[in-house]
Each structure stands twice: as structure tokens, then as C-alpha cells.
Amino acid sequence: xxxxxxxxxxxxxxxxxxxxxxxxxxxxxxxxxxxxxxxxxxxxxxxxxxxxxxxxxxxxxxxxxxxxxxxxxxxxxxxxxxxxxxxxxxxxxxxxxxxxxxxxxxxxxxxxxxxxxxxxxxxxxxxxxxxxxxxxxxxxxxxxxxxxxxxxxxxxxxxxxxxxxxxxxxxxxxxxxxxxxxxxxxxxxxxxxxxxxxxxxxxxxxxxxxxxxxxxxxxxxxxxxxxxxxxxxxxxxxxxxxxxxxxxxxxxxxxxxxxxxxxxxxxxxxxxxxxxxxxxxxxxxxxxxxxxxxxxxxxxxxxxxxxxxxxxxxxxxxxxxxxxxxxxxxxxxxxxxxxxxxxxxxxxxxxxxxxxxxxxxxxxxxxxxxxxxxxxxxxxxxxxxxxxxxxxxxxxxxxxxxxxxxxxxxxxxxxxxxxxxxxxxxxxxxxxxxxxxxxxxxxxxxxxxxxxxxxxxxxxxxxxxxxxxxxxxxxxxxxxxxxxxx
Amino acid sequence: xxxxxxxxxxxxxxxxxxxxxxxxxxxxxxxxxxxxxxxxxxxxxxxxxxxxxxxxxxxxxxxxxxxxxxxxxxxxxxxxxxxxxxxxxxxxxxxxxxxxxxxxxxxxxxxxxxxxxxxxxxxxxxxxxxxxxxxxxxxxxxxxxxxxxxxxxxxxxxxxxxxxxxxxxxxxxxxxxxxxxxxxxxxxxxxxxxxxxxxxxxxxxxxxxxxxxxxxxxxxxxxxxxxxxxxxxxxxxxxxxxxxxxxxxxxxxxxxxxxxxxxxxxxxxxxxxxxxxxxxxxxxxxxxxxxxxxxxxxxxxxxxxxxxxxxxxxxxxxxxxxxxxxxxxxxxxxxxxxxxxxxxxxxxxxxxxxxxxxxxxxxxxxxxxxxxxxxxxxxxxxxxxxxxxxxxxxxxxxxxxxxxxxxxxxxxxxxxxxxxxxxxxxxxxxxxxxxxxxxxxxxxxxxxxxxxxxxxxxxxxxxxxxxxxxxxxxxxxxxxxxxxxx
Numbered sequence: 003x004x005x006x007x008x009x010x011x012x013x014x015x016x017x018x019x020x021x022x023x024x025x026x027x028x029x030x031x032x033x034x035x036x037x038x039x040x041x042x043x044x045x046x047x048x049x050x051x052x053x054x055x056x057x058x059x060x061x062x063x064x065x066x067x068x069x070x071x072x073x074x075x076x077x078x079x080x081x082x083x084x085x086x087x088x089x090x091x092x093x094x095x096x097x098x099x100x101x102x103x104x105x106x107x108x109x110x111x112x113x114x115x116x117x118x119x120x121x122x123x124x125x126x127x128x129x130x131x132x133x134x135x136x137x138x139x140x141x142x143x144x145x146x147x148x149x150x151x152x153x154x155x156x157x158x159x160x161x162x163x164x165x166x167x168x169x170x171x172x173x174x175x176x177x178x179x180x181x182x183x184x185x186x187x188x189x190x191x192x193x194x195x196x197x198x199x200x201x202x203x204x205x206x207x208x209x210x211x212x213x214x215x216x217x218x219x220x221x222x223x224x225x226x227x228x229x230x231x232x233x234x235x236x237x238x239x240x241x242x243x244x245x246x247x248x249x250x251x252x253x254x255x256x257x258x259x260x261x262x263x264x265x266x267x268x269x270x271x272x273x274x275x276x277x278x279x280x281x282x283x284x285x286x287x288x289x290x291x292x293x294x295x296x297x298x299x300x301x302x303x304x305x306x307x308x309x310x311x312x313x314x315x316x317x318x319x320x321x322x323x324x325x326x327x328x329x330x331x332x333x334x335x336x337x338x339x340x341x342x343x344x345x346x347x348x349x350x351x352x353x354x355x356x357x358x359x360x361x362x363x364x365x366x367x368x369x370x371x372x373x374x375x376x377x378x379x380x381x382x383x384x385x386x387x388x389x390x391x392x393x394x395x396x397x398x399x400x401x402x403x404x405x406x407x408x409x410x411x412x413x414x415x416x417x418x419x420x421x422x423x424x425x426x427x428x429x430x431x432x433x434x435x436x437x438x439x440x441x442x443x444x445x446x447x448x449x450x451x452x453x454x455x456x457x458x459x460x461x462x463x464x465x466x467x468x469x470x471x472x473x474x475x476x477x478x479x480x481x482x483x484x485x486x487x488x
Numbered sequence: 489x490x491x492x493x494x495x496x497x498x499x500x501x502x503x504x505x506x507x508x509x510x511x512x513x514x515x516x517x518x519x520x521x522x523x524x525x526x527x528x529x530x531x532x533x534x535x536x537x538x539x540x541x542x543x544x545x546x547x548x549x550x551x552x553x554x555x556x557x558x559x560x561x562x563x564x565x566x567x568x569x570x571x572x573x574x575x576x577x578x579x580x581x582x583x584x585x586x587x588x589x590x591x592x593x594x595x596x597x598x599x600x601x602x603x604x605x606x607x608x609x610x611x612x613x614x615x616x617x618x619x620x621x622x623x624x625x626x627x628x629x630x631x632x633x634x635x636x637x638x639x640x641x642x643x644x645x646x647x648x649x650x651x652x653x654x655x656x657x658x659x660x661x662x663x664x665x666x667x668x669x670x671x672x673x674x675x676x677x678x679x680x681x682x683x684x685x686x687x688x689x690x691x692x693x694x695x696x697x698x699x700x701x702x703x704x705x706x707x708x709x710x711x712x713x714x715x716x717x718x719x720x721x722x723x724x725x726x727x728x729x730x731x732x733x734x735x736x737x738x739x740x741x742x743x744x745x746x747x748x749x750x751x752x753x754x755x756x757x758x759x760x761x762x763x764x765x766x767x768x769x770x771x772x773x774x775x776x777x778x779x780x781x782x783x784x785x786x787x788x789x790x791x792x793x794x795x796x797x798x799x800x801x802x803x804x805x806x807x808x809x810x811x812x813x814x815x816x817x818x819x820x821x822x823x824x825x826x827x828x829x830x831x832x833x834x835x836x837x838x839x840x841x842x843x844x845x846x847x848x849x850x851x852x853x854x855x856x857x858x859x860x861x862x863x864x865x866x867x868x869x870x871x872x873x874x875x876x877x878x879x880x881x882x883x884x885x886x887x888x889x890x891x892x893x894x895x896x897x898x899x900x901x902x903x904x905x906x907x908x909x910x911x912x913x914x915x916x917x918x919x920x921x922x923x924x925x926x927x928x929x930x931x932x933x934x935x936x937x938x939x940x941x942x943x944x945x946x947x948x949x950x951x952x953x954x955x956x957x958x959x960x961x962x963x964x965x966x967x968x969x970x971x972x973x974x
Contacts (some may be wrong), residue, residue, distance in 0.1 A: 004874075007867060009581045009793055009860060009951045010518070018515050021586050025507050028593040033500055041829060044603045052608035056616035059861040063583055066858045070590065074851075077605040079596050079829075088829065089819065094595030095495045097549055100507050103589035104556065106795040106852070107514040109580030110565050117530045119563040122538035130542035147633055150843045158685055173689020174660035181661065191817045195842050199644055201687020203659020247819050303845065307495055309592040310847035331677045332937035333575065333733050333945060342923035343527060343565075343574065343932065356681050357636045359789065361796035365560075366592070372552045374495060375545040381493060388490075437828035446829060451818035459819060465495045 011063075020063055031075070032082070032096055035466070039443025041080035048077055080446050084466040085475065088448035090247055090275055092301075093464050094309040101369040102309055105362035113360040114334065116346025124351060124364040130371065131316055134280060136293035142320035144354040145312060145363055149274055150192035152299030152315035155327075155355065157183070157196045157239065159297055160268035163322040164238035170326075174201045182230050184208045185241035186218035188248055190272055193241055215408055216251035218242070220261070227265055239268040244289060244300075245276015248450055250413030250461070252276055255291030262296075273300030275463055279411055281380035285387055288410065304463045305383055305412075308370055312363045317354075328353040386412045386462045393460060393472040402480060406452040414460040415452050418483035429456040431486055438482045445475045497549075506549055517561070518568065518582055521952070525929025527566035534563055566932050570952040571961065574934035576733055576761055578787075579950050580795040587855040588795055591848035599846040600820065602832025610837060610850040616857065617802055620766065622779035628806035630840040631798060631849055635760055636678035638785030638801035641813075641841065643669070643682045643725065645783055646754035649808040650724035656812070660687045668716045670694045671727035672704035674734055676758055679727055701894055702737035704728070706747070713751055725754040730775060730786075731762015734936050736899030736947070738762055741777030748782075759786030761949055765897055767866035771873055774896065790949045791869060791898075794856055798849045803840075814839040872898045872948045879946060879958040888966060892938040900946040901938050904969035915942040917972055924968045931961045 011017035051073050081091040112120035128143035146152045160183075162169045167178055174181070181202060185193050187209040197207045208230070210223045227237045240262050242253040255271065262269035271277070271292055277300045279285040280292065292298065296319065302312040317323035330336070334352075336344035352358045371379070394409040397416045406415040417432045432449070436458055439445050450459045458479070497503035537559050567577040598606035614629035632638045646669075648655045653664055660667070667688060671679050673695040683693045694716070696709045713723045726748050728739040741757065748755035757763070757778055763786045765771040766778065778784065782805065788798040803809035816822070820838075822830035838844045857865070880895040883902045892901040903918045918935070922944055925931050936945045944965070 004955065006871060006954050007864070007951075009579075009856075009864075009868065011582050014515065014519055017582060018512070021511050021515070022508055024586055024590060025511060026504070028590065029500065029504050029507070032496070032593060041604070043827070044605055044608075048605055049608055052605075052612040053615075054612075055619050056862050057858050058863050060864065061858045061861070063859055066855055070851075070855075074605040074609065075594065077603070078594055079598075079601050079604045079606070081597060082595055089601075091597060092595070093495075094592065096497050096503060096593075099589060099592035099595070100510055102592035103585060104510060104514065106580065106585035106588035107518060107582075108561065108564055109568055109578070109585070109795045111567060111577060111796055112565075115565050115575075117563075118527070118565040119530055119534055119538075119560040120565070122530075122535055123560065126538040126540075129539075133541050147847070148843055148845045150845070154685075154842060161687075169687075169689065170684045171689055171691050173684070173692055174687040175666045175689055175692060191815045191820070192842070192844060195813065195815055198656045198659070199640075199842050200685065201647075201655075201660040203655065203657055203661055205657050206659055206661060247817075301845075309595045310597055311845055327681065329677045329681055331733075333934065334677070335935065335937075339919075339923065341529070342926045344934070345923065356640060356678070356685050357634055358678060359634045359636070359787075359797055361633070365556075369552055369556075370495075372543050372547045373549055375547070376542045377544050378493070378495075378546065382495065385492060433825075437825065437831065440828045448819065448830070449821065451821075465493075468492050469490065 017063060020067060024067065035082050036084055038083065040083045040085050040446045041440055041443055042077060043441055044077035048073055084464060084468065085445040085471045087460040087462050087464060088446045090304050090461040090463060092303040092310065093307050093466060095307055095370055097373045098309045098366040098370045101366035105365045110362050111359050112362055112364065113352040113358050114336065114350035115343050116336065116348055117343065120362050120364065121348065121351060123368050127364050127367055131314060135298060135316065137316050137318060140320055141316055141318050142323040142354055143314060143316040144351060145314050147311040148303065148313040149272065149299050149301040150195065152313045153192050153272055154196040154199060155315050156270050156297035156299050156317065158200055159317055159323050159326045160239040160270055161200055162326045164268050166236070179234055179236040180206060182206050182208060182235045182237045183239045183241065184210060184223055184226065184237065186210050186212050186243060186253065188212050188216050188246040188251065189241060189243055190247055190274060193272060215410065216246060216249045218253045220254060220257050224261060237265060237267055239270055242269065242271045244271055244292060245274040245411060248452065249407040249415060250276060250411035252288045252410065255289065259291045259294035268296045269294065270297045271295040273298050275301055275304040276411055278305040278383055279387070281376065282384040282387055284384060285411060302367055306379065307465050308366055312367060324349060324353050327355055382465050389467060389469055389472060390414050390462045392469050396472060396476045400476065400480065402483065406455060406457040412462045415450065415457040417455065417457045418479055420487055425455070431483065432456050432458060434486050435479055435482050439478060444478050503549060506553060510553065521568050522570055524569065526569045526571050526932045527926055527929055528563060529927055530563035534559055570950060570954065571931040571957045573946040573948050573950060574932045576790050576947040576949060578789040578796065579793050579952060581793055581856055583859045584795045584852040584856045587852035591851045596848050597845050598848055598850065599838040599844050600822065600836035601829050602822065602834055603829065606848050606850065607834065607837060609854050613850050613853055617800060621784060621802065623802050623804060626806055627802055627804050628809040628840055629800060629802040630837060631800050633797040634789065634799040635758065635785050635787040636681065638799045639678050639758055640682040640685060641801050642756045642783035642785050642803065644686055645803055645809050645812045646725040646756055647686055648812045650754050652722070665720055665722040666692060668692050668694060668721045668723045669725045669727065670696060670709055670712065670723065672696050672698050672729060672739060674698050674702050674732040674737065675727060675729055676733055676760060679758060701896065702732060702735045704739045706740060706743050710747060723751060723753055725756055728755065728757045730757055730778065731760040731897060734938065735893040735901060736762060736897035738774045738896065741775065745777045745780035754782045755780065756783045757781040759784050761787055761790035762897055764791040764869055765873070767862065768870040768873055770870060771897060788853055792865065793951050794852055798853060810835060810839050813841055868951050875953060875955055875958060876900050876948045878955050882958060882962045886962065886966065888969065892941060892943040898948040901936065901943040903941065903943045904965055906973055917969065918942050918944060920972050921965055921968050925964060930964045
């Protein structure tokens with residue numbers, strides 16, 4: 003008789019007990035997040051620990067979990083802490099994490115197959131986004147692992163729709179006018195990465211200068227488009243930014259939409275985190291024009307606070323979206339008959355994506371949006387904006403601190419200054435302040451360059467932050483600055 | 489005084505209780521999976537339920553969970569059931585799902601930032617894969633959402649490395665010889681999708697015929713390469729398949745490696761599920777040559793049985809990998825100093841990917857490989873292969889069933905036959921058999937075309953299947969076939 007094994011727990015009861023233990027530990031971990039340092043420099047021992055070959059023999063689940071507790075849990079990146087504002091990170095939610103557990107347990111694949119529940123959940127989410135961003139009901143959309151991926155897919159649709167020839171077949175390797183894409187010099191690096199991946203070449207990406215509000219210079223844009231046309235190139239797409247990484251600036255989307263309309267260009271908006279300011283009654287005016295985008299990419303794991311990873315893309319013209327990606331070999335054949343798992347007439351989500359298998363990341367979004375309701379998300383986003391302004395006021399009130407850029411949304415760039423110190427010394431001083439804030443576990447801004455100067459970068463998408471956390475930040479920047487100067 | 493809100497639970501204790509309830513329910517759900525139908529056709533009500541605008545106001549977490557239990561949980565795709573073998577799906581594991589909960593709770597982002605634990609876990613996994621597939625320690629690698637994405641990244645590295653000019657800058661829009669990629673006509677659709685996305689155009693993808701083992705025809709390949717060269721094109725890459733979707737066939741990888749070596753071509757292997765047969769003592773011979781691949785893409789959510797979504801890519805030449813993707817704007821600047829969160833000298837994982845944010849999908853893989861040890865994974869993969877052969881024997885033993893392709897690994901294609909029925913009638917009959925198997929909740933194979941004939945497609949990557957499940961499949965195919973014929 004053949005012995006048949008499987009990968010289910012050998013002892014269901016002890017695995018269940020361990021699960022309950024993990025759950026209690028994670029609740030304690032999250033509840034106590036404010037009491038721990040933002041970040042601890044992981045010791046060399048950690049690096050050495052994750053070494054050695056793949057294990058041949060089983061280890062006890064309890065022992066693996068202990069290893070997690072000893073070597074992984076104490077050395078996180080820190081983004082769930084109330085004083086983490088570096089780069090642009092998300093915070094996550096408790097109910098969202100529980101939803102991820104449910105999704106991993108039922109382990110569904112929503113890429114295709116009809117008449118099961120998961121694709122309907124993802125479709126409803128997409129419908130919700132269409133409502134929030136005033137897209138037509140006929141638009142299509144797809145969840146992604148983040149905004150980089152959503153930008154990639156959106157720009158692929160732009161390319162294939164506007165090239166004017168059969169680009170899926172011919173590619174970019176045939177003698178046609180050079181296709182050109184426009185964005186501001188403050189555009190996120192994922193735009194350039196997508197342009198390179200899609201075969202345009204970064205030479206075909208025009209990075210247009212910005213005005214003093216860090217918005218794309220409309221006049222320079224139009225001049226460049228005209229120049230490209232007169233050089234025999236084919237302008238196809240403008241990328242508007244709704245929340246740049248450096249300063250949170252939002253391009254003049256209404257004007258970009260008009261230019262695209264007039265010039266017959268695809269209007270892609272990199273909504274990053276910033277597009278969610280549409281939920282803030284005070285800030286939503288800055289997003290006007292977004293409803294005219296041909297494609298809109300955004301994150302949900304920064305603002306909107308969901309656990310990693312989740313982003314999304316909306317495309318106004320469903321057919322353009324589907325025609326860019328749909329490919330149905332015999333083994334994926336579907337849509338005949340009405341019965342059976344491939345019998346339905348829904349478009350499969352894999353027809354909107356370069357990927358086929360899809361996890362059920364939709365569930366955590368669906369759970370969370372219902373848990374809090376969209377009005378509360380609006381209040382939280384407004385709170386982040388107000389707190390960022392509060393920080394800007396603290397900075398403005400201190401003669402030893404300098405705001406490096408206007409605070410239009412939730413990003414604050416600033417630095418410590420002292421009379422008589424030159425550019426290089428100030429850069430070096432602020433780099434050291436940043437390192438000390440992080441190494442001492444006080445707070446985690448990141449650093450960037452604004453007008454060539456090194457500055458502390460606070461991108462505030464953290465739902466746990468209180469105003470007093472910014473009081474602490476300012477106090478500690480001054481303290482460390484003074485110490486370093488002496 | 490300003491009221492400050494957050495998204496943490498209003499009542500931690502009741503949320504904790506709900507979490508424990510979910511955990512118990514999921515354990516019961518998974519333990520009882522064999523007792524439920526493989527799939528139930530979701531009623532129209534489900535489609536209607538996921539409708540309506542985004543909620544404005546909060547709902548109780550308990551109520552949201554009840555909605556999940558009523559409208560989502562009872563209508564899964566069925567892939568965790570022991571008699572699901574359609575398309576190529578994964579089963580998932582209990583400990584893997586718990587790891588996903590931990591990952592979502594700590595909500596780390598392992599795309600960059602130094603001196604925190606998550607990137608070391610991902611790096612160790614990549615090291616483990618290098619060991620398993622005999623790649624050099626100097627190779628690089630990255631986790632992905634699946635093999636489609638891994639194929640895309642691998643082919644991007646191939647393109648950028650072999651084009652012979654500055655393709656990141658120039659793209660494919662400049663006057664250079666046409667770049668050509670080769671794969672068999674049984675290659676997965678994700679290869680064509682990647683080729684299209686990368687701007688080659690599908691006309692630059694040569695789909696070479698296969699032999700009677702469904703392996704790429706080496707002679708035809710070489711003839712086509714020579715023709716392309718004589719036409720002034722530049723052959724750059726051959727894609728070998730290690731486990732085709734239709735039949736599980738594995739190309740002659742040793743010969744492909746030799747051809748690539750001789751012709752100076754990049755050798756990419758789409759390892760899909762099949763590459764994991766390297767863990768089977770009996771089947772690993774079929775994978776010989778894989779250690780010579782320049783890049784190797786594979787899934788971990790099919791064979792290897794991890795919860796969705798996870799795949800990976802290995803690249804022999806780390807520099808080629810990094811040069812394809814690394815892009816460091818000021819706000820991502822790192823590598824200076826040794827102290828602070830951006831002070832380390834590790835290459836950030838985002839330098840190997842078009843994505844920047846990364847979730848901690850590494851954790852479920854790390855947990856699971858330790859839980860079972862790689863020897864047990866080898867036994868499970870061998871078990872799947874043996875069970876597929878067992879099914880093939882049952883089919884061969886029945887005069888009313890016909891094997892449609894050789895069973896070299898874990899994929900069995902077959903159909904019900906009756907004397908005197910013509911091609912169209914047999915196709916229609918087998919389509920109906922498939923629909924009945926699914927609609928009656930008995931088993932879930934899928935369908936495909938082999939030599940133009942519609943056949944039932946069993947791709948066996950299910951760790952819960954017993955031989956008796958295939959007894960049931962064969963018995964029920966015969967029963968339904970007879971009923972339909974009458």
C-alpha cells in the first residue's frame with residue numbers, strides 16, 4: 003500500500019493553539035507600537051543569522067515562530083510606528099491584516115474562472131474607485147501590487163492605443179515616428195522605469211521643468227510637444243503627478259487634460275498617494291481634472307493605510323485596456339455556454355493585466371473600507387494634511403529651521419540652519435541629524451534634495467501620528483542640531 | 489483642542505475576539521475541505537450582492553465578517569479541495585496563511601532601507617533557490633507575484649543585456665537590427681505577453697514547432713536562428729520551458745544551453761511549476777541543463793504549494809540584473825555612511841525590480857520550507873508525479889478513455905471516446921463532461937486543445953489529492969459520458 007502524505011498540519015490542535023498565540027502576540031505588538039523605538043539598527047548578528055542552506059528536515063512550527071520573534075519581529079523597518087514619515091510608507095490596519103489571513107486561508111485566485119465570489123469583490127472595489135474619482139461606469143480597472151505596477155500597465159495601454167499601428171504585433175522595432183511621453187522632472191522614478199521597460203527608451207521621456215510650486219511648467223510642456231512634432235516625432239502621452247514624492251505637489255490637472263484633449267494625447271495620472279486627497283473637503287480642489295484622465299494609477303498601501311501590497315489602475319476606455327492585455331490560449335478558453343467554471347461572460351481580470359494568477363488582495367481593501375466608511379478616511383486624510391501644516395508652522399516659528407518647499411498637501415521638507423555655515427556643511431549637518439533621529443529611535447523622516455540642498459523629508463501618510471509627535475520631532479531636531487554644531 | 493483619530497480598533501478586545509473566531513473558523517474550513525463539493529456555481533444573488541457605492545459610514549467588523557461568511561466563503565474557486573486540478577493552481581498551506589497574517593500585521597516593506605530583518609529573509613530565500621537550482625552564489629534574484637512577472641523581468645534583463653546598445657536610453661525606437669526571441673509554440677502565454685509589453689512586438693517572437701514529446705524542435709530552432717541572422721536580425725534570447733501548461737513537457741535544456749552558448753544568446757527558462765521536479769529523484773534528470781540558464785523564472789504558489797501570490801526570478805549575472813532596473817533619485821539615495829536607515833551597502837531589492845514597495849511575501853515561504861524541510865517537498869512532488877502516472881494507467885486501462893499526450897511529469901490530458909463519433913461530436917461530448925464534473929462539484933479539471941482535439945486537462949500540483957480521488961474522477965467521467973451518449 004502506498005503511503006500518501008500532505009502538507010496539512012500533523013497536529014491540527016497544536017497548530018491552532020500556535021495560531022491563537024500569534025494572534026494575541028500581534029495584537030499586543032500593534033497595541034504597544036507607540037512604546038517602542040521607531041527603528042532599531044539591526045545588529046550584525048541578524049545578517050549572519052539568515053544564512054545557510056535550505057533545511058532538509060522539518061522544524062517544529064513553534065520553534066520557527068520563536069525564531070521569528072527573536073530575529074525578525076524586533077527589527078522592523080518601523081513604518082507602523084506613529085513617528086515614521088520617511089520616503090512614503092503606509093501604516094496598515096489590524097482588520098486589514100485579519101483579512102489577509104482569511105485571503106491566504108481560502109487561497110483563491112481571482113485572475114479568472116467564473117461564478118466564484120472573489121472576482122466580484124475586486125470588481126466592486128474598482129466600481130467604488132470609479133465613484134470616488136468620477137470615472138464613468140464603463141471604465142475598467144485592476145488591482146496591482148502598487149502604483150509602480152499600475153503606472154506600467156497604464157502607460158502600456160497609452161502606448162498601444164496611441165501609437166497608431168499594431169504595436170502588439172510590430173512592437174517598437176519598426177519604422178514609425180518616435181513615440182514621446184511627457185512628465186515633469188519631479189515625476190516618480192517608476193515612470194522612467196516603466197518607460198524603459200516598455201521599450202520607449204528614457205530618451206523618449208521628456209522631463210519638463212517645474213514652477214515654484216513644483217508643478218509641471220505648462221508653457222514648457224507645450225513648447226516641447228510642438229518641437230517634437232516639428233522634428234517628426236509622435237507625442238502620445240502626458241503623465242500628470244498627483245502627489246510628487248519630494249514635495250507632494252499636484253500638477254495642474256485641468257490644464258493638462260485640456261492640452262491632452264487639444265493635442266490628442268493620452269492623459270495618464272500618477273496618483274501615487276496624493277490622489278486620495280480627493281476625500282479631503284479642503285484639498286480636493288487641487289485634484290480637479292482627475293476625472294478627465296484616460297488612466298489613473300494609485301497606491302492603497304500609503305494613504306488609505308492598507309497593509310502591503312496593494313495599488314490600482316483605472317482606465318477610461320475599457321476596450322483599450324482589454325486590447326492591450328487580453329490573450330487567450332486554448333488552456334484559458336472561456337465564455338462559452340454559461341455553465342461550468344469557464345462558462346461565464348465576464349471579462350477575466352487577467353485580460354486587463356500582464357499577470358494571470360491573482361491573489362485576493364481585494365479582501366483587505368473591501369473589509370477596511372466597510373470597517374471605517376469613506377467619510378472617516380476623508381477625516382484621516384484631512385488630519386494628515388492639517389498635521390503637516392502644523393509641522394510647517396512649528397518650522398516657520400523656529401529661526402533655526404527652514405522650510406524647503408511649499409506645503410501643499412502632506413509632505414514637509416525642511417532643514418536645520420545656522421548662520422555662517424556654507425552649503426556643504428549644512429548638507430552634512432542635516433544628514434547627521436537625520437541619522438541620529440533614526441539611530442536613536444526617535445523618528446524616521448528620510449532625506450532628499452530640494453533645489454540641490456539636502457533636507458529632511460516628512461511624507462505624512464501615518465494614521466497613528468498625533469500633533470505631539472511633531473512637537474517631539476522639532477524639539478529633537480533642534481537638540482541634535484545644537485549638539486552637532488558644538 | 490483638536491480631536492485626533494486613527495484607524496486602530498475602537499475596541500481592541502472585541503476585535504481580538506473576532507480574530508480568534510476567524511482563526512477557529514478557518515481551521516475548521518481547511519480541516520473539512522474534503523467534505524465539501526469542489527466547486528459550487530455561485531448564484532446570481534452573489535453577483536448582485538457586490539454592488540452599490542462605497543460605504544460612507546462604518547459597519548461593525550462582526551457584521552462584515554458575517555457578510556464574508558455568507559457571500560464569499562461558500563463560493564470559492566475550489567483549488568484547496570483535493571479534487572481540483574484545473575489549469576495549474578496551487579493549494580496553499582495552513583502555516584503559510586498564518587505567516588501571511590504575521591507579515592500583514594508587521595506590515596514591513598522590504599523594497600529597500602537597510603538594517604531591518606525582512607530583506608535578509610528574502611535574500612536567504614534567494615540563496616536557497618540558488619542552492620536548489622545549482623546557480624552560482626554570485627547570482628541575484630527577486631521574489632515576484634508569480635511567474636508571469638518573473639518572466640517579464642527576466643526577459644527585460646535579456647533584452648537590455650544582449651541588445652548591444654544603450655537600450656534603457658534609446659529603447660527599441662532607434663535604427664538597430666530587429667531583436668528576436670525564440671520559444672516553442674507550447675510556451676506559456678505570459679511569454680508572449682512579456683514580449684509585447686517589452687516592446688519587441690509578437691512578430692519578434694518566433695514560436696518554434698514541437699516534437700511528439702511537446703518539446704521545442706531543436707533543428708527548427710537552429711534553422712530559424714540562421715534565417716533571422718541572414719535576414720539581418722539580431723537573435724538575442726531563447727526561452728526554454730520547464731513544465732508547459734498543456735502537457736507538462738520540459739524542453740531539452742542541455743541542448744538549448746549549448747545552442748545559446750554557441751550563438752551568444754541569453755538562455756531564459758520559464759520554470760513555471762515544472763522546475764520544482766528537480767526535487768524528485770526520478771524526474772530531476774529531465775531538468776538537467778537548468779543550472780546553465782542565464783535567468784530562471786518560476787512559481788511558488790503552484791508546486792511548492794504556497795498561498796498566493798509568490799514566484800521568483802534568478803539571474804546568473806547580478807550586474808546585468810541590477811543595470812536593467814537600478815534607478816536612484818535623490819529621495820531614494822542610499823549607501824553612504826554605514827549608519828542610519830539608508831546607510832548600508834546592500835543592494836536594495838528595488839534595484840532588481842520595476843517595483844519599489846515590496847510586501848513580505850518571503851515570510852510564508854521561509855516559514856513553510858522550514859516547517860516541512862525540502863526533503864518532504866521532494867516527496868510530495870514525487871507523489872504528484874506518481875499519482876499522475878496512476879491516473880494515466882487508469883485511463884490506459886479503460887477502452888473508453890484516451891490519453892491525448894505523453895505523461896512526462898504531472899499533467900494528464902485525456903478524453904472520453906466512443907466508436908463512430910466524429911471529431912466535433914467528441915469535442916462537444918467532452919466539453920459537456922467537463923461542465924458536469926464541475927457543476928456537480930465532483931472534480932475540477934479544466935479543458936484544453938491537444939492536436940486540435942478538446943481534452944480534459946489535469947495539472948496535478950495538489951498536496952491533498954489521494955489516489956482514490958483519481959479513481960473517483962475516472963469513474964465519474966465514464967458515468968457522465970455514458971449518460972450523455974444515451
